Amino acid sequence: MPPIKRTKFKLVPEQLLEMFYWLKLIRAFDERLSVLVKQGKVRSGVYTGIGQEAIIVGTCYGLRRDDYICPLHRDLGAFLMKGVEPGMMMSQMFGKTAGLSKGRDSALHSGVPDLGIFGNTSMLGANLPVAAGLAFTYKMEKTDNVVIAYFGEGASNVGDFHEALNFAGVHQLPIVFVCENNQYAYSVPLEKSMAIDDVAVRAESYGFDGVAINGNDVLAVYQTAQGALARARTGGGPTLIECKTYRWHGHSEHDKAFYRTDEELAMWKSRDPIPTFTTYLRERHVLDEQKLNDIEGRVRSTIDGAVELAMHAADPVPEDAVTDLYA
Ligand SMILES: Cc1ncc(C[n+]2csc(CCOP(=O)(O)OP(=O)(O)O)c2C)c(N)n1
Known part of the structure; x- marks a missing residue:
């Protein structure tokens, strides 16, 4: 089994700023959703990934349209990075006709085949054999998609x-x-559900590499993902990347997370992926005040536009329930 290549996958300043934009956009999308839930505007259950954005940005950045992703309930950012318009995504959460499923599901189970997004089911883990099936198709078709x-x-x-x-x-x-x-x-801490420290070690039993990394470091995630993706594209097989992170909110917006301490949350907030990356970019003179203001302005207007669209989009009507059905 060849080890993961240690090559540094170079990023130019424009790409680093793009990654920064995505981190900010995904954070802002979830934060706005959280407020909208409290205002009673959202019809879907909301499971924010606030604090976990570096994983999505580091793994999705640079993916091809033909590569497939199988995201979870907490991964709305992956939909955005794969090409779903923020207004459409927000409409989806509002249960409106302008959303992905035109207001006909609980919002978290839609796929977008044209963009390479598989719609997840509620059963935990059930997306994984399907993902392996998709990869098996790519192998049979002899493409280099992942x-x-x-x-x-x-x-x-x-x-x-x-x-x-x-x-x-x-x-x-x-x-x-x-x-x-x-x-x-949900409320079950790691040590009560597994007798090992790293999920990554489970890969070894199945004959491939697993690696545990800091999931709050977007560049560490990106470099590791690029190594694994290059290996997968060239016939080297699978990799398991375990990204250590923390979700700042409860399991869902209705969960107050009484099962954890304020100190623990504060400790993880001090490892917020966004300020860490901001400092990195500033120290390398990639980001200055002007660029930061520009990016924050773009993020604000994108999110405002998405909410505006969702608010004014039409509600589904009962007759819509039987359209777009497969025979
Ligand atoms: C097979 C199965 N068991 C239980 C549930 C209920 N459930 C939904 S999400 C969740 C916790 C998921 O934890 P994890 O897989 O660590 O993902 P996270 O929500 O922390 O991102 C549970 C127990 C489920 N959906 N499917």
């Missing part, structure tokens, strides 16, 4: 996870398994 499958550390305890990794290992599939280890599966 699949990225996201899952939480909680999901890595269900059978589907193990079946998917076994299948991917046996067939050397072009897939990258990305574990968003945010320390809790």
Whole structure:
């Protein structure tokens, strides 16, 4: 098994700023959603990924349209990075006809085949064998496209996870398994659901590499993902990347998260991926006050525009429930 290449995948300043924009946009999208939930404007359940943005940006940045992603309930940012318009995504959360499913699902199960986004089901881990199946298709078609499958550390305890990794290992599939280890599966802390420290070690049983990294460092995630993606594209098989992170809000917006301490939350907030990357960019003179204001202005107007569109979009009508059905 060849080790992950340690090559540095170079990024020019424009690309670094683009990544910074995505971090800010995804954070702002979730933060606005959280406020809109409290205002009673959102019809979907909302599971924010605030604090985990570096994982999505680091893994999705530079993906091709034909590469498939299998995102989770907390990964709305991955939809945006893969090309879903923010207004459409917001309309989806409002249950409006301008959304992905035209207001006909609970918002978190829509896929977009044209953009390479698989619609997740509610069953934890169930997206993983499907993701392996997608990767198997790419292998049979002899393309160099890849699949990225996201899952939480909680999901890595269900059978589907193990079946998917076994299948991917046996067939050397072009897939990258990305574990968003945010320390809790709903209210269950890591140590109460697994007897190991790193989910990454589970990959070894299935014959491929697993690596545990700082999921709050966008460049670490990007470099690791690029290595794994290059390997997958060139026939080197799967990789498991475990990204250690923390979700700042509760499991969903209705969860007050009484099961954790303020001190723990404060400690993880001090590792916020956005200021860390801001400092990195400033020290290298990639980001200055003017550029920061420009990016923040773009983010604000994009989110305002998305909310505006969703607010004024039409509600679905009962007759719509039986359109777009497969025979
Ligand atoms: C098979 C299954 N069991 C339980 C649930 C209920 N449930 C939904 S999300 C969740 C916690 C998920 O934790 P994790 O996989 O770590 O992802 P996270 O939400 O932390 O991102 C649970 C228990 C479910 N949807 N499916």
